[in-house]
Amino acid sequence: MSAEAKSPPDAKPRRTQAERSQETRNKVCEATLQALVEVGYEQISTTLIAQKAKVSRGALTHQFPTRNDMLVAAFEKQVSEWRDGYPFKLDPEKEQLSVDELIDALWENIFSDDRYIAAIELMLAARQDNDLGHVLRDILVSWIRKRDRIAVRLVGGDVDDAEADLKVQLHLSVLRGIAMHQSFDSDPLTAHKLIDLWKRIARQA
Amino acid sequence: MSAEAKSPPDAKPRRTQAERSQETRNKVCEATLQALVEVGYEQISTTLIAQKAKVSRGALTHQFPTRNDMLVAAFEKQVSEWRDGYPFKLDPEKEQLSVDELIDALWENIFSDDRYIAAIELMLAARQDNDLGHVLRDILVSWIRKRDRIAVRLVGGDVDDAEADLKVQLHLSVLRGIAMHQSFDSDPLTAHKLIDLWKRIARQA
DNA sequence: GCAAAAACAGGTAGATCAGTCTGTAACTTT
DNA sequence: AAAGTTACAGACTGATCTACCTGTTTTTGC
Structure with missing residues (x-):
């Protein structure tokens, strides 16, 4: 008892x-x-x-x-996981990255993730000027700014170099576009072919 | 009376x-x-x-x-407008396009459109295997296949040339990524800078 | 002109959902 | 260990939305 x-x-x-x-x-x-x-x-x-x-x-x-509180928390969690995964999972001793390595790092850590599309869906749903939109934007910008600066540095550019920054933005746009393509096209090979082609082209420039 | x-x-x-x-x-x-x-x-x-x-x-x-019927009809209308706008608005006598011209044509006729983002939002909402998803996909594929073949031809490639097709897919991915960027970033200049940079790089390859 | 058909107008029913509320269980403080 | 605080459980409510349904107007075939 x-x-x-x-x-x-x-x-x-x-x-x-x-x-x-x-x-x-x-x-x-x-x-x-x-x-x-x-x-x-x-x-x-x-x-x-x-x-x-x-x-x-x-x-x-x-x-x-509220429902928004839930969505925001989920978004925040995902962003913080990306933040922790890139670039800190890279060999921390590397101060410089080849273009190929940068592309691979970004693709594997962020853009190839199913949840990247999920995050895009959230951002699109919140793209209008509503409460959710503003909060999600705030969460994003702090991460994005950091992510992009690191990418600029890793690729050997000056942080204030507008040209280097633009190049990084193009890298990100390409990967973003390929990620979107992947979410509609069932063939997973196409994405890798596109990345390889982009690597080849980016190497020359 | x-x-x-x-x-x-x-x-x-x-x-x-x-x-x-x-x-x-x-x-x-x-x-x-x-x-x-x-x-x-x-x-x-x-x-x-x-x-x-x-x-x-x-x-x-x-x-x-049904609500889906409404959404499908709206989507269909938009796609058919893109279909009519590109490439038929181009000078029909041109059998060949420079890379710059192709990029401009795609950007101005499709990707710069606010409604391109709206269509993406619809496609993402329908990306799972539900009724809406299948119908939207069917509407898209017929257009996309045609659009991409025309782009391949315009850029001087053979229709069956896998390499040329991949190049076109990369063009489309880049523009898609830039369009997404534009929908989040309020600065409209960035998109044009990115396109110019892409043109410069694409010209060399 | 007149009957049939198509387009339109608007109300209702059933389901769903977000937010609230009341009561209970687990933990913390003193 | 008693009182207070935080976490949890689930019922309830008002709003909203889709699909359906019953009349009305407009057009069409004859």
């Missing part, structure tokens, strides 16, 4: 409140990003996400009072 | 049924495309579109039984 209180072998690991919060927040964000990839922005509802995350709707609304 | 039936000076031009249908269909499609640009896919409802098109909801549902 007294055995139940102390140490039931199955449940109750006794997490702190912070841990509990963080866990449901993570589950919700992860489910949101998955759902963005799998069913698309239009289909996302708080009910669906709660189910996918295996979290009660009450827990979800407690952590994210 | 008998004057009213014959020729009231203001109204009733007596259109045919086909004309009446076509007019409301056009008004609805146009309003849908406008709304896609102005408020985005998420906000689109049949009620909103009926208001914007200045058409009763009954007329709308008569012409387009």
